[in-house]
Amino acid sequence: SRELHELAPTAEQESLGDFQLRCSEQLSGHDYYRALGETGIQYQPFFQSVTQLWLAGKSVLGELRSPDSLDDEFKTYQLHPAILDGCLQVLGAAIATETKRAGQPGIYIPTRIGDIRVYHRPGAHLWCRARILDEDTNGIVGELRLIDEAGQVAIELQGVRFESLVNGIHGDLEENVDDWLYELKWQLKEHLIEASS
Numbered sequence: 001s002r003e004l005h006e007l008a009p010t011a012e013q014e015s016l017g018d019f020q021l022r023c024s025e026q027l028s029g030h031d032y033y034r035a036l037g038e039t040g041i042q043y044q045p046f047f048q049s050v051t052q053l054w055l056a057g058k059s060v061l062g063e064l065r066s067p068d069s070l071d072d073e074f075k076t077y078q079l080h081p082a083i084l085d086g087c088l089q090v091l092g093a094a095i096a097t098e099t100k101r102a103g104q105p106g107i108y109i110p111t112r113i114g115d116i117r118v119y120h121r122p123g124a125h126l127w128c129r130a131r132i133l134d135e136d137t138n139g140i141v142g143e144l145r146l147i148d149e150a151g152q153v154a155i156e157l158q159g160v161r162f163e164s165l166v167n168g169i170h171g172d173l174e175e176n177v178d179d180w181l182y183e184l185k186w187q188l189k190e191h192l193i194e195a196s197s
Contacts, residue, residue: 015151016151019061026053026054060129060130064146079155087128088110090130107164108140111139139161
């Protein structure tokens, strides 16, 4: 398990309510997962923790709830994998909105997290503020803040990189396909007969 950073969490400059009011689009978790399914990305119920999204350009607010089946298991983690995945899904929504607006839609997947800062253990009902910080030809970098019901930042993820499956990762696969695939090749071996004494 990762050690807790002895740092003060970054203060939120804008309340969650104010952010919701200025958002141009709101999307239910059900509609979000249905839209993902239409692009070929399927999440099983265990990983469908986003219940609502508020979109404002390069920033997104997501409401997250852990699945009921996690109640006993949730306490054993600083950050449960299903909640971490939900956070990445919220940033993914910002990326999908921005790339669609720029006329470059595609599938982007998370490939790197620069730093995770845990200030306190979050509960089962959380808010995730995500925003895009930088873009290049193959990838997008953003940051996430996981906020508890009291409005306190519980966890921050910085330097979160998503890469294009088509231009970035897929391109690397095509260039180095021999490094990614195995070939079964039989070789003849001389059969040794042992003489019995």
